Amino acid sequence: MPDAVFAQAIGMCSAVLLLSAVLLVWRRAQVSALPLLALQGLVLAALVAVMGIQQGSPELLAIAALVALFKGIAIPLALARSARGEFGGAPLINTATSLIAMAALTALAYAVSSPLDALGSGPTIQAIPIGIALVLFGFLLLVTGRHAIAQLIGFLVIDNGTATVAILSSGGVPIIVELGVFLDVLLVILILYVLTGRIQDEYGNADLDDLTELHD
Amino acid sequence: MSATAASLAFIQIVVMVLLTPLLIGLIRQVRSLLEGRAGAGVLQPWRDIRKLFGKEPLRAPGMSWVQAVGPVVLATSSLLLCALIPLVGTVAFPLIPDDLFVVVGVLLVGTVALALVGLDTGTAFGGMGSSRHMMIAALVEPTVLVAIYALSVPIGSSALSQIVNSKIESPVTVASPVSLLVLVALSIAVIAETSRMPVDNPATHLELTMVHEAMVLESSGRDLAWLELGSWLRLGALLGLIGSLAIPWGLAVEIAPIPLLVGSIMLTIKLTVLGCILAIVEVFLAKLRLFRVPELLAGSFVLALLAVTASYLTVPA
Numbered sequence: 200m201p202d203a204v205f206a207q208a209i210g211m212c213s214a215v216l217l218l219s220a221v222l223l224v225w226r227r228a229q230v231s232a233l234p235l236l237a238l239q240g241l242v243l244a245a246l247v248a249v250m251g252i253q254q255g256s257p258e259l260l261a262i263a264a265l266v267a268l269f270k271g272i273a274i275p276l277a278l279a280r281s282a283r284g285e286f287g288g289a290p291l292i293n294t295a296t297s298l299i300a301m302a303a304l305t306a307l308a309y310a311v312s313s314p315l316d317a318l319g320s321g322p323t324i325q326a327i328p329i330g331i332a333l334v335l336f337g338f339l340l341l342v343t344g345r346h347a348i349a350q351l352i353g354f355l356v357i358d359n360g361t362a363t364v365a366i367l368s369s370g371g372v373p374i375i376v377e378l379g380v381f382l383d384v385l386l387v388i389l390i391l392y393v394l395t396g397r398i399q400d401e402y403g404n405a406d407l408d409d410l411t412e413l414h415d
Numbered sequence: 416m417s418a419t420a421a422s423l424a425f426i427q428i429v430v431m432v433l434l435t436p437l438l439i440g441l442i443r444q445v446r447s448l449l450e451g452r453a454g455a456g457v458l459q460p461w462r463d464i465r466k467l468f469g470k471e472p473l474r475a476p477g478m479s480w481v482q483a484v485g486p487v488v489l490a491t492s493s494l495l496l497c498a499l500i501p502l503v504g505t506v507a508f509p510l511i512p513d514d515l516f517v518v519v520g521v522l523l524v525g526t527v528a529l530a531l532v533g534l535d536t537g538t539a540f541g542g543m544g545s546s547r548h549m550m551i552a553a554l555v556e557p558t559v560l561v562a563i564y565a566l567s568v569p570i571g572s573s574a575l576s577q578i579v580n581s582k583i584e585s586p587v588t589v590a591s592p593v594s595l596l597v598l599v600a601l602s603i604a605v606i607a608e609t610s611r612m613p614v615d616n617p618a619t620h621l622e623l624t625m626v627h628e629a630m631v632l633e634s635s636g637r638d639l640a641w642l643e644l645g646s647w648l649r650l651g652a653l654l655g656l657i658g659s660l661a662i663p664w665g666l667a668v669e670i671a672p673i674p675l676l677v678g679s680i681m682l683t684i685k686l687t688v689l690g691c692i693l694a695i696v697e698v699f700l701a702k703l704r705l706f707r708v709p710e711l712l713a714g715s716f717v718l719a720l721l722a723v724t725a726s727y728l729t730v731p732a
Contacts, residue, residue, distance in 0.1 A: 203587055214592025217721060218599065225714050295713040302717045305724055 205253050206322035209367075212246040213326040216363060217305075220336045220356060224297055227290060227340060227349055233275045236352055240270025243359055247366055250323075262377055266362075269381070274355065274388055278348060281396055291343040300339060308332035315368075323367045330367060333360030347395040351388070358384050419670040420508045424498035430679050431497040435651035436460040436644075438690045445694035446618075460647070467640035475633070478535055485532035486634065486641035492525035493648035502655040503678035504667030505576040505583070515563045515573040519556055522608070525649060526552045532642065533630030540622045544629025547705065551607050551614060551626070554712040558604040558719050562597045565722035566660070569593075575656075582663040589663065596722035598661055603715035605657060607708070609650040612697035614708055624702065651686065654693070658685035 219239040226232050244267035251259030290297065308331040318324050337360055340353030440457035447454030474482055499513045499521065507513060526548065533545035567573040569588070570581045582589055607614045610627035619625055622632070631642050659666060665681030667674035703711060 207587055207591065210592045211595070214595045214725065217592070217725075218596060218718070221714070221717060221721065294710045298710075298713050298717045302720045305721055309724055 205249065208249045209246070209322045209326055212242055212249060213329040213363070213367075215242045216246070216333060216359070217329050220333055221298070221301060223352065223356065224301055224336060224340060225294060227344065227352065232349075232352060233279045236278070236355060237271050237275035239356070239359055240272075240275070241267055243362060244271055246363065250366055265381065269385060270355070270359070274385075277388075277392055278351065281348065281392060281399070290345060290349065297339065297343060301336060304335040304339060305332045308335055318368070327364055327367050330360050330363030333357075333363055336360070347391070347398060351391050351395070354391070355388070420506050423504050423506050423667075423670055423675075424508070426675060426679070427500075427503050428494055428497050430503060430682065431648060431651055431655070432494075432644075434683060434686060435647045436464060438651050438654075438686050439647050441687065442690045442694040442697075443618075445691055446698055449695065449698045460643075464640050464644055467643070468637055470636035472634070472636035472638040474638075475536065477537065481531050481535040482634070482638065485528045485535070486638045486645065488528035489525045489532075489645035490641045490648070491645075492521050492528065493645040493652065495521050496525070496652045497648055499575070500652050500656045501576045501579045501659050501666060502652065502682050503675060504670065505579045506668075506670065507574055507576045513575045515560065515567060515575060518575060519560055522559070522649070523552065523556060525645060526608075529627075529630055529642065529646075532634065532638075536633035538633060540625065540629045540632055544626055544632075547626045548610075548630060551708065551712070554709060554716070555604045555608045558600055558712065558716045559608070561716065561723055562600045562604065562719035565593055565597050565719065565726045568723065568726040579659050579663050579666060580668065582660070583666065583668065586664075589661075593722050593726045594660070596718050596725060598657065600715045600718035600722060601657055601660070603711060603718075605650075605653040606693075607712055607715075609646070609653060611650075611693065612700045613703045613711065616702045619702075654686055654689045655682060658682070658689055 216239060219235050219242065223232055223235045223239070226235065244263045247259055247266055248263035251257070251263055292300070305328075308328045312328040312331055315324055315327055334357050337353045337355075337357030340356055341350055342353075344350045344353055437457055437460070439460045440455075443459070444454045444457050472483075496518065499508070499511065499518050501513070511517065530545040530548050530552075533541040533548070535541075563575070563578070564573065566578050570578055572578070588594065606612065610617060615626035615628075616624060617627065619628060622629060625632075627646065631639060634642055662681075662685060665677055667678040
């Protein structure tokens with residue numbers, strides 16, 4: 200792949216990641232957040248695939264296929280099945296405030312990643328702050344979400360962010376480590392998924408404000 | 416140099432005046448067809464505007480000169496916008512720079528003229544429409560400024576013709592992250608600025624929800640014709656700007672008959688495609704509550720801001 204095309208592909212993927220994260224925070228209380236999550240997973244897979252083609256490594260291509268399968272299709276589908284309509288109560292801070300907070304978090308991500316300039320100035324290094332911004336967005340979603348599924352989405356965005364940083368900074372970690380982390384995340388998602396279902400069956404909804412007191 | 420630039424400006428104005436009523440007719444026709452109505456035909460806006468120009472304006476006693484001057488100011492500012500934005504070709508003007516800030520300033524002059532026309536009649540609906548319009552304008556202008564500023568960072572110039580020129584020269588930058596974020600932000604801003612669907616319903620007959628229509632309720636005859644033509648030209652010019660930034664190829668970089676012809680045809684195609692997309696999207700949207708409009712515009716502003724951050728990031732070291 201020519202360098203200019205590679206730079207374009209990396210730039211485009213990271214831009215769509217950022218765009219999908221912004222739209223995700225925007226629409227997080229609605230079911231339309233799940234297609235955005237799927238889009239983010241697919242773009243992450245595309246990013247891994249671009250790195251794989253550039254380095255000519257079949258391992259990365261296999262990881263890309265796995266990421267597309269799980270993050271792009273399986274997890275959003277599972278969440279969509281358990282969501283059933285709106286995600287309950289409004290988030291703790293309103294949308295306009297959280298959008299402005301996102302702008303501030305992006306600036307923060309760029310500020311803290313300035314030491315990364317020491318790694319060089321390729322297109323992959325320049326896109327790392329976007330991964331860090333994704334992690335911060337995920338924390339924002341986790342902290343301000345009221346509903347179990349909204350928090351799960353936040354958790355997944357954090358995971359997407361760390362995966363982005365890993366793939367961009369080191370060209371991907373060894374496949375064993377990658378698979379280990381991947382299975383960990385999958386396990387956590389499944390546990391949370393089952394837990395959410397139980398909460399929903401027990402209380403009728405999964406609004407976490409109802410879980411502040413202990414019951415017999 | 417100034418003669419060629421003037422001729423380009425003249426051509427752009429003529430093409431836009433011919434095209435925009437057809438664009439509006441196309442948007443209405445596509446909407447009608449999708450909603451299962453027959454529609455009035457693509458030429459209906461032309462017929463309307465011809466009829467209105469032939470009628471004398473009726474002005475209530477107590478209306479001031481603003482009622483007569485405002486519509487002409489709006490139309491003039493829109494014509495100036497058509498001349499300044501690189502729609503058919505990209506030639507810089509020596510006298511009036513086609514600078515980003517000049518363009519946004521001209522846009523704002525038209526907005527204020529329209530709001531004054533709405534206020535001048537002293538009716539409740541006119542004032543309500545004007546105040547809503549100014550609120551939206553205050554939220555939209557920063558987005559437009561910041562979004563195009565993001566495109567101007569790598570080039571080092573805020574002249575629109577140079578931005579588009581550099582895109583023609585290096586097609587790689589057309590698909591960059593900055594362009595993507597800017598186009599999304601700019602599209603939302605343009606839809607809000609020209610009173611299109613999620614922000615204002617252009618086909619409404621319910622005064623309480625109107626924004627643009629409320630301001631022109633009391634105008635009639637020639638006044639209304641100028642107001643309508645001015646608003647349509649604004650929509651056409653801003654859609655053309657999005658088209659030029661998204662697909663810069665085909666724009667004339669020199670003043671010669673063939674490039675100008677190609678540029679005009681490309682502009683027609685781009686406006687047709689954008690008009691159809693706008694109409695199709697509008698059919699599937701419900702009007703947003705007025706108090707949720709700032710949320711939408713805050714979102715577009717954040718996207719523009721992210722574009723600026725990303726543009727500083729991707730400057731080649």
